[in-house]
Each structure stands twice: as structure tokens, then as C-alpha cells.
Amino acid sequence: xxxxxxxxxxxxxxxxxxxxxxxxxxxxxxxxxxxxxxxxxxxxxxxxxxxxxxxxxxxxxxxxxxxxxxxxxxxxxxxxxxxxxxxxxxxxxxxxxxxxxxxxxxxxxxxxxxxxxxxxxxxx
Amino acid sequence: xxxxxxxxxxxxxxxxxxxxxxxxxxxxxxxxxxxxxxxxxxx
Numbered sequence: 001x002x003x004x005x006x007x008x009x010x011x012x013x014x015x016x017x018x019x020x021x022x023x024x025x026x027x028x029x030x031x032x033x034x035x036x037x038x039x040x041x042x043x044x045x046x047x048x049x050x051x052x053x054x055x056x057x058x059x060x061x062x063x064x065x066x067x068x069x070x071x072x073x074x075x076x077x078x079x080x081x082x083x084x085x086x087x088x089x090x091x092x093x094x095x096x097x098x099x100x101x102x103x104x105x106x107x108x109x110x111x112x113x114x115x116x117x118x119x120x121x122x123x124x
Numbered sequence: 125x126x127x128x129x130x131x132x133x134x135x136x137x138x139x140x141x142x143x144x145x146x147x148x149x150x151x152x153x154x155x156x157x158x159x160x161x162x163x164x165x166x167x
Contacts, residue, residue, distance in 0.1 A: 052134050100149050104136040107149035107156075 008114050012065070013084045014091045015113040019103060020049060020069050020079035046071075057083055061097070062090025068118055082115060 023037050023045060037045065050069060058064045063086040070080040085091045091112060098110040144152055144161075155161045 049136070052136055056134065056137055099153075102138050102140045102149055105139050105141045107152045109153070 006114060008112050010088050010092070011112040011114060011116075012086070012088050012091050013082060013113045013115050014095050014098075014110055015115075016081045016083075016098065016108055016110045018079045019053075019081045019108065020046075020071070021104075022046075022071055022079065053081065057094060061085070061094035062087055066118060082113060082118065084116070084118075 023042060046069075050067070054064065054067055057067075064083055065086050066082075066084040068082045070077045070082075083091075083094070085094065095110045095112055098108045101108050140149075141152070147155075152161065156163050
């Protein structure tokens with residue numbers, strides 16, 4: 001994969017790269033997290049994160065069809081959050097507004113993504 | 125079954141990096157782009 005992906009002008013889907021920080025990932029900078037979390041604690045941490053993000057986006061920007069969090073270690077995928085809204089306008093509005101919000105002490109980067117079917121979203 | 129939960133105060137949303145509460149996220153990203161603050165920093 002060349003990783004040169006086209007950025008669509010309109011899309012139902014947006015991506016926020018590197019937003020989720022897995023406590024087990026050594027590059028995590030959040031000092032309140034430790035790598036000694038048990039699997040259950042890690043799952044709870046993830047569930048809370050997912051719920052927090054999902055509810056805020058769904059409430060503020062519009063109905064979400066699907067949301068995925070990448071938890072692998074590829075540089076370009078770590079902690080990426082893909083959100084597919086029901087309506088294109090909602091995705092557009094979310095991208096514009098999220099780029100001017102903070103999240104956990106970091107600025108959010110948001111952009112539209114060409115992904116529409118997550119089962120086909122494999123980089124070839 | 126999943127029990128309904130009250131909306132809690134978010135741990136993450138709208139939390140600015142310490143010391144940068146006075147600038148906007150867009151301004152902060154410009155600082156990152158120009159190398160004046162680390163690209164990935166601690167909260």
C-alpha cells in the first residue's frame with residue numbers, strides 16, 4: 001500500500017487518526033495509565049472510551065451508523081477512529097467542528113475518509 | 125442486558141493540554157506543524 005489515499009470531498013465516514021491510546025502501547029504518554037492493567041481493566045477502559053466518544057458524536061453531530069477503533073500497531077492506523085454517519089452533512093459538520101476541539105489534552109485531527117464498508121476496508 | 129447509564133462527565137472531551145488552555149486547537153496544531161510543541165505530547 002502506498003498509503004496515498006484519496007481524500008473525498010463528500011463522505012459519510014470520517015477518521016480521527018491516533019485518538020485512542022491503548023494503555024499497553026509503549027508510546028502512550030498518559031501518565032495516569034499503567035501497563036499493569038489486567039485484561040478486564042483494559043476492556044473497561046476501552047468500553048468507557050468507546051462510549052464516551054460514541055455518545056458525544058451521536059448527540060452533537062448526528063446519528064452514527066457504525067464506529068470502529070483501530071487497535072493495531074501500524075503507524076498509520078494506531079488508535080484511528082472511523083465513524084460512519086447516516087448523513088454526509090453530519091460527517092462534514094463533525095469534521096469541521098472536531099478540528100477545533102480538544103480531546104484528553106490533545107487537539108483532534110479529523111478528516112473525511114473514503115471507507116464506506118468496513119469489511120472491505122483493507123489496504124491493498 | 126445492558127443497563128441504561130446516566131451520561132457522565134467526560135474524561136476526555138474538551139480537555140486542553142496543560143498550559144495551552146488559552147489557545148485554540150487549530151493554533152496548537154499550527155505550533156505542532158512548525159515544531160514548536162511535540163507532535164504527540166502528554167496531556
